[in-house]
Amino acid sequence: MSGRRLIEVQRLSKNFGWLPVLRGLDLLVQRGEFVLLLGANGSGKSTLLRLLCGLSRATSGVIRIGGWSLPEEAQAVRAQIGLLAHRPLLYENLTARENLDFFAALYDIAAAERARRRDNLLQQVGLADRADGLVRGFSRGMQQRLSLARALLHQPDLLLLDEPYTGLDNAGCAMLDELLTAASNSGCTIIMSTHQLERKPAHIDRALVLADGSMVYDGQVNGDLAALFRQATASA
């Protein structure tokens, strides 16, 4: 079973100064799972995602991604991870095409393959006709779409999504669901944080609920998310 295991977290804690944000989390995620991470604002969702992608260092505990330990083997871990964060993480004075070309160069994607993946992704996120537009002229939703293309560009094994529906209109949300389903079907492991309980992708394997830095639920999603969330946080 360990060969199928992608994420292994043991007794993970994170403090900001004296303030504990995550308190001794344990978590196992298998390859190909689609995991929904729920929690109120300040419950530690974003901090957990930042720790998993190596942008933040744990106060204590163990994180292994694909068998590599963080932070010791961070460079190998980073090559496997795509992150869609709160902020778009794009360069406003570059065009959509230039942004993707820049990140493709940093992920060392071969030039011919780079152009193919970039053009496909721009098409998939609905920005093919704005490929040469500067990002500073994009709406929040368009930036979010381009940011998703950036996160998928290197075909990561693990996709971390922090409130991905932010700024997207209905068409954008549908496009996102479609892309996530395709990524999941191709074997990509996905962890998606959200506090928008009224919206969830079609296929979710598991839900985790964080409350005050502790895991209060880890299991199947039966019924609607709002009921699950209420039940999990009430029993915490």
Added chain:
Amino acid sequence: MKSPFAAAVRAIVSKDLRAEWRSRELVSAMALFALLSVLVFSFALELDKNAREEAISGVLWVSLIFASLLGFNRSLSLEHDQGSLDALLLTPVSRSAIFLGKLLGNFMFTLLVALVLLPLMTALYGVQLLDSWALLTTIVGVFGFSAIGTLLATLAVQTRSREALLPIALLPVCLPFLLTAVRATKGIVSGAPQSEWQVWLQLLAAITIIYLVLCLLLYRFVLEE
């Protein structure tokens, strides 16, 4: 330039140059500040020719260092505020490649300002600064303090008081550059024998190499949250 390291450095430099070409906010602010500094000094120090030769190298380097403070801060603030620094850190690129890429961008912007200042100061102060040795001194000095400036600006942008922190942190560590670069430039401008000022230029090059190596070693610690 075919290794992933070199390709990453090249990608970061060309990204910074392209973004600056579009916005022109960094170099124009630095150049304007440097020009105003030189003009203010020229009015404040109404000196005879000998005194000008004494003062001009100090005016050049102080103006350049102050202007570069603006540039370094802005360059890293843009990365930090747009969140693109996180995007850079997420890639499997070594921290040294990120440092070298940012350093080369900052170096080019500051050198461009210096290349505007040299003829302007030659005209304003009536002292010959358009000299190959003066240019070499400028290149070496600017590269050195761009290295330490890039490191400290990366540190400063992660704090709330970044505008205040960068000058407080950078100016003391720039003193070795200031001292050696001013001495070398002064010797060159005054027409002193090469043997008198060459040692200052060599010292400036040595300090630049030491700072560069230290910055390369320390940069990954600066980036850790």
